[in-house]
Amino acid sequence: MPEVRIAAEPRTDFGKGPARRERRAGRVPAVLYGHGTDTRHLTLPGHDVMMALKTANVLIRLDGLPGGNQLVLPKSVQRNPIRGSVEHVDLILVRSGEKVTVDIPIQVTGEVYSGGLLDQQMVQISIEAEATHIPTGIEVNVEDMQVGTSVHAGDLELPSGSSLAVEPDALVLHVIAAPTAEQMEAEIGAPETAAAQAEPAPVPEGEAPADSAAADE
Numbered sequence: 001m002p003e004v005r006i007a008a009e010p011r012t013d014f015g016k017g018p019a020r021r022e023r024r025a026g027r028v029p030a031v032l033y034g035h036g037t038d039t040r041h042l043t044l045p046g047h048d049v050m051m052a053l054k055t056a057n058v059l060i061r062l063d064g065l066p067g068g069n070q071l072v073l074p075k076s077v078q079r080n081p082i083r084g085s086v087e088h089v090d091l092i093l094v095r096s097g098e099k100v101t102v103d104i105p106i107q108v109t110g111e112v113y114s115g116g117l118l119d120q121q122m123v124q125i126s127i128e129a130e131a132t133h134i135p136t137g138i139e140v141n142v143e144d145m146q147v148g149t150s151v152h153a154g155d156l157e158l159p160s161g162s163s164l165a166v167e168p169d170a171l172v173l174h175v176i177a178a179p180t181a182e183q184m185e186a187e188i189g190a191p192e193t194a195a196a197q198a199e200p201a202p203v204p205e206g207e208a209p210a211d212s213a214a215a216d217e
Helices: 016-024 046-052 181-198 210-216
Strands: 003-007 027-034 037-045 059-063 070-079 086-093 099-109 116-120 124-130 138-141 150-152 171-177
Touching: 003 037, 003 046, 016 027, 016 086, 027 046, 027 070, 037 046, 037 086, 046 086, 099 116
Parallel strands: 003 059, 027 086, 099 138
Antiparallel strands: 027 037, 059 070, 070 086, 099 124, 116 171, 150 171
């Protein structure tokens, strides 16, 4: 995975007020930790961070720090729930050749056999890989898979140098029988039937409903 270089600046003002000022200036507050070092507070260019985070597990080379540049991985990202902009990033120090545990996406290709329905239980999976050789994803081909077929974590073909960080028997996906038209119609009609049964019986003209009569007593 190629590195992305981002210019970092040390941050000395903390709290919500200074953090808001950084964001208004187009910068993102961040913390850097790992390898037994003291936690460092930084700010990063907001646009560069947004672009870098479009790649899962992106390897970032931070420039401009005291003591020289640092190789890091995003560990946690906080985003604005409405705008989706990055509000804070936790970064962890890594070294070339070091093993790290990361989540990578599972990419499904192909179509299951007619009459089957793909039920994907995991969209990403935890693996252990070298920090500088993290795979972008794992591909699973489900072309013509029959009903009842399943794929577990141990069945995945991992890239060289990677290993599972989950139990091998963890279910990734399986093929179930697609519901028939009659089953779908029954499921759709069931709420209507229940609602119809819940409707009060019509009251003959001139008679008060039973609930009203009880209320008048």
